[in-house]
Amino acid sequence: MTDVLAKYVSRPTNPQNTPFFDMQYAELVPMAIPLNLSMNQCISHPCFDVLFSHFSINDIVQIYSSILLEKKIAFVSQDPHKSSLCVIACASLMRPFKVTSTIIPVFIDSNTNNFTGSNDNLLNKSFIIGTTNSNIGADLIADVSTGVLSMKIPQQLVIPRSSEIIRKINLVIQNRINDITVPPAEVRSFLGRPGSNPKYDEFFKNVEPFVFPPYYTYYFPQKYIFPTALIDSIREIFASHIAFELNDKIKVCIVKNKNTNIDELNKQMFLKQFNLEESLFIIQFIETGVFTDFYERSQQQMNKKPIPLFRASSYTTYTKYNMVSNATDALSPFANDANDNSIHE
Structure with a gap:
């Protein structure tokens, strides 16, 4: 009764030029x-x-x-919801690396003056933002509407063995392509008249409750809707692609500084483990805060000693190690916290 009274009290008291329509809400929104x-x-x-x-x-x-x-990246779209979701998706994709860039999912045009002025502004720092303004001074502009990347540098560097990770992701997506592709909302009959597509309604009945509410796609259509298992598989592919390799190559390149008696990474020895094409990316990568954080956590993990199960004799070498459940948890610096986020707080 209180809700009904509040609805009528909130209506305008003066006559309106146009009829007043009540907002219709969904009777049932599945949540989990x-x-x-x-x-x-x-x-x-x-x-x-x-x-x-x-x-x-x-x-x-x-x-x-x-x-x-740590390049400056802007997702540009007139629909802030899509550009912001792309920013968040990229940030969550980076595990086990820590994102050091400034992350702004929705960057309002009125804040553009923050990118100009003093030397200590966002223009001099790396960022990942969602915006409607394409003239933002980014190194890479991703147009969400057209799906086209515009880069300040003609040829951007990519991670080592990029063709391998592309092949793996293509494979897992193609294996589920019939289950994830959204059917057309309308189909034409034999006489050419448009009508509702029963496969479209059936598709959304089977959408998992952990993904974005299907009601959104009625108004903002998209090509795919991924099940959670596929999303986790893609995250594992990214997480295990370069991190394992870096971790193994870091281990053999840590040397002790004779002057300070501190373990350091021999960068020349580290770079020699990559071919010429891969080293172009690695040379820039080892100078970033992302790599510095990865190296420090990797070194801390290597310094941890295993816990003996009991007092070992000269004939026993049994030691206790933490169990891991998947590829991401198996990465050296990242096995302790399943909630470890890739975004710096």
Whole structure:
């Protein structure tokens, strides 16, 4: 009764030029509380399909590489919801690396003056933003409407073995392509008259409650809707692609400084482990805060000693190690916290 009275009290008292219509709300909106999911999963599940619906896998790998190199990246769209979801999806894609760039999912045009002026402004720092303004001074502009990347530098560097990660992601997506492709909302009959598509309604009945509410796509159509298992598979591919290799190559290149008696990374020895094409990316990458954080955590993990199960004799070498459940948790500096986020607080 209180809600009904409040509705009528909120209406205008003066006569209006146009009829007053009550807002219609959905009677049932399916919701789920993902108690068993990590923070990164809760962030990535509702937004991954938006990113992959608007950009090719090659372009997503290029964006991923640019984030690792701390470039200035702007997702441009007249629909702030889509551009912001692309920003969030990219940030959640970076695990196990820590994103050091400034992240602004919705950057209002009125804030553009923050990019000009003093030397200590956002223009001099790396960022990942969603905006409606394409003249933002970014190194890489991703147009969400057209799915086209515009780069300040003609040829951007990409991660080592990029063709391998593209092939793996293509494979897992193609295996589920019939289940993730949104059918057309309308189909034409034999006489050419448009009508509702029963496959469209059936598709949304099977959408998982952990992804973005299907009601949104009625008004903002997209190409794919990913199930959570596919999203986790894609995140694992990115997480294990370069991190394992870096971790192994860092281990053999740590030397002790004779003057300070402190372990340091021998960069020359480290670079020699990559071929010429890969080293072009690695040379820039090792100078970033992303790599510095990765190296420090990797070194801390290597310095940890295993815990003996019991007092070992000269004949026993049994030691206790922490168990890991998946590829991401198996990465050296990242096995302790399943909720470890890739975004610096």
